[in-house]
Amino acid sequence: MPQFAIIAVSILFDGLAYAMFLFITSVGLSVTMGLMGFVNLAHGAFAMAGGYIVVSLTRDLGIGFVPSLLIAAVLVGLISVVFERGLYRRLYKATDLEQVLLTIGLAFMAIATATYFYGPIPKSVPLPLWLQGDINLGFRSFPSYRAFLIVLGIALISVLWYAFERTNIGAKIRAAVDNRRMAESVGINVDLLFTLTFALGSALAALGGGLAIQLFGLSPSFAVLYLVLFLIVVAVGGLGSLKGTLLAALVIGVIDTGGKYLYAEAGGFFIYAITIVVLLIKPAGFYGRE
Amino acid sequence: MRMLKWAGVAALALTVGGTAQAEKIKIGVVLPFSGANADLGHQVDKAFDLYIKLHAKDIAPHTIEIVKRDEGPPTGANAKTVATELITNDKVQILTGFVFSPSAIALAPVVTQAKVPMVIANAGTAWITNLSPYIARLSFSMWHHGYPMGAYAFDKIGCKTAALAYTDFPPGKDSTEAFKTGFEKAGGKVTESIPLGSPVQVPDFTPFFQRIKDSKPDCMYVFIPSGAHATGVTKAYGELGMRKAGIKLIGPMDLIPDNKLQDMGDAAIGTIVMGNYAVDLDNAENKAFNAAWHKEYGANSYPDFMSAAGWDTMHAIFDTIKKLNGNVTDGAKFIDAMKGWKTKSPRGDVMIDPDTRDIVQDEHAMEVIRKPDGKLGVKVLGTTKAVKDECKVLKLGRCGT
Numbered sequence: 001m002p003q004f005a006i007i008a009v010s011i012l013f014d015g016l017a018y019a020m021f022l023f024i025t026s027v028g029l030s031v032t033m034g035l036m037g038f039v040n041l042a043h044g045a046f047a048m049a050g051g052y053i054v055v056s057l058t059r060d061l062g063i064g065f066v067p068s069l070l071i072a073a074v075l076v077g078l079i080s081v082v083f084e085r086g087l088y089r090r091l092y093k094a095t096d097l098e099q100v101l102l103t104i105g106l107a108f109m110a111i112a113t114a115t116y117f118y119g120p121i122p123k124s125v126p127l128p129l130w131l132q133g134d135i136n137l138g139f140r141s142f143p144s145y146r147a148f149l150i151v152l153g154i155a156l157i158s159v160l161w162y163a164f165e166r167t168n169i170g171a172k173i174r175a176a177v178d179n180r181r182m183a184e185s186v187g188i189n190v191d192l193l194f195t196l197t198f199a200l201g202s203a204l205a206a207l208g209g210g211l212a213i214q215l216f217g218l219s220p221s222f223a224v225l226y227l228v229l230f231l232i233v234v235a236v237g238g239l240g241s242l243k244g245t246l247l248a249a250l251v252i253g254v255i256d257t258g259g260k261y262l263y264a265e266a267g268g269f270f271i272y273a274i275t276i277v278v279l280l281i282k283p284a285g286f287y288g289r290e
Numbered sequence: 291m292r293m294l295k296w297a298g299v300a301a302l303a304l305t306v307g308g309t310a311q312a313e314k315i316k317i318g319v320v321l322p323f324s325g326a327n328a329d330l331g332h333q334v335d336k337a338f339d340l341y342i343k344l345h346a347k348d349i350a351p352h353t354i355e356i357v358k359r360d361e362g363p364p365t366g367a368n369a370k371t372v373a374t375e376l377i378t379n380d381k382v383q384i385l386t387g388f389v390f391s392p393s394a395i396a397l398a399p400v401v402t403q404a405k406v407p408m409v410i411a412n413a414g415t416a417w418i419t420n421l422s423p424y425i426a427r428l429s430f431s432m433w434h435h436g437y438p439m440g441a442y443a444f445d446k447i448g449c450k451t452a453a454l455a456y457t458d459f460p461p462g463k464d465s466t467e468a469f470k471t472g473f474e475k476a477g478g479k480v481t482e483s484i485p486l487g488s489p490v491q492v493p494d495f496t497p498f499f500q501r502i503k504d505s506k507p508d509c510m511y512v513f514i515p516s517g518a519h520a521t522g523v524t525k526a527y528g529e530l531g532m533r534k535a536g537i538k539l540i541g542p543m544d545l546i547p548d549n550k551l552q553d554m555g556d557a558a559i560g561t562i563v564m565g566n567y568a569v570d571l572d573n574a575e576n577k578a579f580n581a582a583w584h585k586e587y588g589a590n591s592y593p594d595f596m597s598a599a600g601w602d603t604m605h606a607i608f609d610t611i612k613k614l615n616g617n618v619t620d621g622a623k624f625i626d627a628m629k630g631w632k633t634k635s636p637r638g639d640v641m642i643d644p645d646t647r648d649i650v651q652d653e654h655a656m657e658v659i660r661k662p663d664g665k666l667g668v669k670v671l672g673t674t675k676a677v678k679d680e681c682k683v684l685k686l687g688r689c690g691t
Contacts, residue, residue, distance in 0.1 A: 007504070010500060010504075011497070014496055014497055014500065018494065018496075115328065119329070120328045120329030120332065121329055121549060121550055121553065122517075122518045122521040122522075122550060122553060123553060124521070124525075124553045124554070124555060134531055141531065143529045143530065143531075145529065146529075214525065214529075215494070215496075215525070216492060216493050216494060216518075216522055216525070217493070217518055217521035217522050217525060219326070219329075219517075219518045220328075221325060221326035221518065225326060225490075225492060226492060228492075229492060256494075256497075257496070257497045258497075259497075260494075260497035260498055260501075261497040261498070261500060261501045262501075264482070264484040264485075264498055264501055265484065265485060267484070267485065267486070267487060267497070267498060268458070268485070268486075268487030268488060268491055
């Protein structure tokens with residue numbers, strides 16, 4: 001295989017793995033913002049909570065990595081309902097600024113809590129053997145963990161797509177994102193829908209947080225440091241759109257990886273360049289409503 | 291902003307009829323206590339606190355009062371604000387701490403104008419000490435590790451070619467420049483030099499390292515600040531199978547801070563760094579330092595090179611207070627008294643160079659190994675005694691002014 005093709009495959013592979021992480025962690029944020037117009041800056045904190053639960057389950061209780069991911073997602077999903085019912089719902093009609101203040105405050109509290117219990121030092125998790133090696137395709141070997149990330153991402157996307165496009169509840173969510181008042185007036189319980197999607201979004205974020213440990217390491221700053229990435233994905237994709245979030249994650253993942261590989265000197269700049277270009281052409285993002 | 295006051299250490303009454311008047315010396319400590327790099331601040335702060343706790347009696351009848359402020363992110367802006375407040379409002383007589391080079395750089399003109407000594411416990415950009423006659427540094431210059439590593443990598447590790455990767459801020463450029471100078475002088479060839487983004491970006495190194503892997507150099511020299519990014523480097527390096535591909539990971543000791551080493555896993559084994567400290571250094575002072583540390587902070591808390599420098603920083607400040615008998619109101623005199631200060635430290639023999647006010651210390655080439663007790667540790671491969679900051683010796687660029 002010619003060299004440029006090998007490089008292209010390699011960039012696609014790494015970019016796709018990165019995109020899957022971005023999609024899984026950001027999709028919940030996009031849907032909740034689209035549905036309620038609620039600015040949830042504590043989204044990264046839910047992702048971080050998932051990560052730390054995975055750390056505790058695998059390292060202290062000896063539970064396997066994959067089951068831990070699932071448990072963490074379910075737990076964080078449930079906890080998020082408490083936050084949604086107890087705190088968030090009071091501010092649905094409030095201004096953006098009040099929402100931002102509440103949720104960024106929660107994020108900072110999450111950082112302090114994580115530092116208190118786990119310390120500021122980055123954590124790692126023990127992986128099962130089948131996720132540690134690499135897969136050799138002859139012309140190049142790929143880390144099996146990233147391959148796992150891609151497979152998992154594709155599976156999740158399929159399930160979400162089916163649920164969103166083919167089920168009754170998916171249709172209700174789409175209706176509520178499109179026109180909330182109309183949806184309410186035909187008898188859709190948007191409040192309940194929101195709680196459900198919020199829990200699902202937080203659970204996915206927790207899953208993403210657990211997956212991120214092996215990619216970048218996990219420290220208490222996760223809650224705010226990675227929030228920038230998630231917000232970029234949501235802004236580029238357009239609020240409330242599954243398709244948009246996926247497309248944004250793919251474009252950002254692949255172009256950022258490719259840029260870093262091919263033009264390493266300007267590496268850190270690409271993600272911002274894409275954001276600026278996309279938002280100049282489509283200010284509401286790929287699939288956002290203008 | 292966090293405000294920590296640690297007042298009244300070893301509060302002693304005035305000695306009645308004594309000859310020496312007991313002075314209360316106010317020291318401002320500026321370290322990152324919040325945000326992504328809080329753990330770096332705590333590594334230094336714990337060393338400060340420990341030294342003060344164990345040695346407060348040494349400076350009797352004088353006492354000190356510590357005022358702590360948050361250095362903030364590695365941009366320098368916050369540090370400059372809080373340190374200026376410390377000088378003007380709190381009237382501190384000595385400033386210390388400073389993990390990040392941008393903080394020290396931003397503050398240099400302020401301490402020159404205020405004539406307040408600034409004793410640096412970490413910030414390692416080489417030319418910082420040239421910025422003000424009121425600066426002394428107990429930690430290191432990036433050249434202390436980077437420059438000797440150049441020759442060592444070529445002669446001993448077998449690196450004929452090397453790719454460089456660094457976090458894109460002053461000490462990163464400094465460290466790679468230092469390595470490059472030493473490496474090329476020894477006959478090595480640098481294949482490429484890649485900036486890894488700013489210290490506040492998400493540590494996604496895979497695409498950069500994949501690029502380096504494909505260009506097949508013998509070695510990869512990496513500088514990152516010793517926070518979360520250090521773990522990110524080992525992860526990406528291990529995941530891409532770069533060691534198996536024959537590319538050795540080398541760098542300054544920031545790559546393998548002692549307090550993060552255990553969490554880095556097998557991927558770290560075989561990494562060779564140049565540095566002034568490791569908990570495994572075999573000397574009496576270090577054993578005592580580690581014992582005191584574990585007694586105070588628990589068996590699972592480790593000091594690292596930043597803590598060792600923090601310890602020596604407070605040691606030098608205390609010795610100078612003693613030497614001046616508590617009379618530290620004259621900043622210039624304080625710095626003068628510090629020149630030539632030497633001791634046996636946990637790091638080995640250290641001295642403050644009277645000409646440059648920078649540290650002179652031993653440098654150790656160290657390899658990460660799995661120790662018999664199952665923990666990760668380092669093996670010292672070789673030691674160079676009394677290493678000066680070569681950037682100032684060679685008078686390169688801003689080091690010459």
